[in-house]
Amino acid sequence: MEEFKDKIVLISGGLGDIALGIARAYLQHGAVVLLSDRADKETASIRMSGLSDYKSRIRYRQVDVTDATAVRNWVDSAVEEFGKIDISVVNAAQVTLKPFRELTADEWDNEMKVNLDGAFYFANASARAMMNKSNDGNIVFLGSWAGHSVHQHLPAYSVSKAAVRMLCQCMALEYAPWNIRINEVAPGYVNAGLSKGIWRDDPSSRSAAKSKVPLQELIEVEDIAKQVLWMTSSQNKHMTGATVLMDGGLSLVRP
Structure with a gap:
């Protein structure tokens, strides 16, 4: 997609498998990609090594998404360097595998701070920056089934x-009058991160997960990246406030 050439793309939670896959897709189409995550630059360098072919068009900044000031400073620095931001992908997330009866107050707070507060801080700072642009802005939340x-x-x-x-x-x-489109992609079982490691070490668990999905397929990072690119392209100019639920029908059945 030639339309992404020289677009400025920000991605939070940028060192995760899904974020790196999305970053690669934008880079392949000529965009400049700015990643943020909690990790230091040394760790980031290792995680980003697979994108070394695009090192002239990729940046990394250590940012805690639960720190509203740090998030705003990151967005402001991008605008200062490039004069704009075009696309923001809200990806940072925290998962706690505990039922309510075992969940501590701190664990609950941390989940909400990262997944909700952090999402708001980044998306809102991005939207405010996009209000000053002459062309469209796009924000995509990475949700979940x-x-x-x-x-x-x-x-x-x-x-x-x-x-x-x-x-x-x-x-x-709220931001529609400024031609800022804000949508969500909600994947199901993705072959990435913790799940990928578990499924690699225990093929039976992969088969069990796959069997729960009505379409009998697990989602690959590349599938999500293609969906995000489409949602932020001119081919999707009439969609805002929408969720694309790409879970193979998983949300239609009881877990």
């Missing part, structure tokens, strides 16, 4: 992602 379906093993995560869906809709309505 768990925000659409009750899941007893990760209830705090499910609650936070359900809240992010409403955050997306409210922000989409």
